[in-house]
Amino acid sequence: MVGIVLVSHSPDLARGLADLARQMAGPDVRVEPAGGAPGGGLGTDEDLVQRAIANADQGDGVIVLGDLGSAILTVRHVLERRRNGHVRLVDAPLVEGAVAAAVTASAARPVEEVAKAAEEARGAGKL
Amino acid sequence: MPASSETLVRLPQDVDLHARPAADFVRCALAFEASIVVAAGGREADAKSLLAVLALGAKGGSDLNLRAEGEDAAAALEALAGCVTGLA
Numbered sequence: 001m002v003g004i005v006l007v008s009h010s011p012d013l014a015r016g017l018a019d020l021a022r023q024m025a026g027p028d029v030r031v032e033p034a035g036g037a038p039g040g041g042l043g044t045d046e047d048l049v050q051r052a053i054a055n056a057d058q059g060d061g062v063i064v065l066g067d068l069g070s071a072i073l074t075v076r077h078v079l080e081r082r083r084n085g086h087v088r089l090v091d092a093p094l095v096e097g098a099v100a101a102a103v104t105a106s107a108a109r110p111v112e113e114v115a116k117a118a119e120e121a122r123g124a125g126k127l
Numbered sequence: 128m129p130a131s132s133e134t135l136v137r138l139p140q141d142v143d144l145h146a147r148p149a150a151d152f153v154r155c156a157l158a159f160e161a162s163i164v165v166a167a168g169g170r171e172a173d174a175k176s177l178l179a180v181l182a183l184g185a186k187g188g189s190d191l192n193l194r195a196e197g198e199d200a201a202a203a204l205e206a207l208a209g210c211v212t213g214l215a
Binding site for chain 2: 023025026096099120124125126127
């Protein structure tokens with residue numbers, strides 16, 4: 001199954017969102033939080049992101065979502081160091097994208113479809 | 128011409144189509160190739176889109192109209208109807 005990595009400046013935000021996505025997706029999808037700077041404060045951490053990607057990877061691909069622009073920069077640095085192409089950074093709203101992607105992944109859909117579910121969250125109204 | 132199918136199913140009285148029940152519903156729909164539309168309260172959603180299904184805001188006890196198109200349309204609706212009545 002496709003794994004999901006949530007990169008946030010806040011450890012609490014990343015963990016809480018991972019809990020929510022897991023509850024919706026069930027136990028088979030790996031949703032890994034990567035929140036906070038080295039030491040646990042607000043910020044981002046390339047090593048933490050790298051480890052989260054490794055933990056999320058079951059061989060079917062991984063998508064990575066970030067909260068704000070500088071989280072995206074961190075993810076880009078990590079992905080530049082990696083060889084394999086099955087890890088994708090997705091441009092999507094964090095909460096809606098994570099939950100939509102996790103549920104799509106839980107139906108054993110391929111990485112392209114999981115990424116699309118996250119990206120389509122941008123146009124999905126709530127009202 | 129692809130097969131099309133339509134059915135009406137009622138949500139259990141105490142189950143709104145929110146959060147986990149919606150995720151269960153969408154997961155079931157994603158297992159089929161057919162395109163599936165769910166309608167409730169005059170609104171429609173792609174049954175394979177969690178966020179669209181959540182936005183329907185379907186309340187427990189309300190009727191869902193399911194329409195599917197594709198070779199496995201009939202099987203998809205049978206499975207989805209079973210999923211809806213089994214939601215808890």
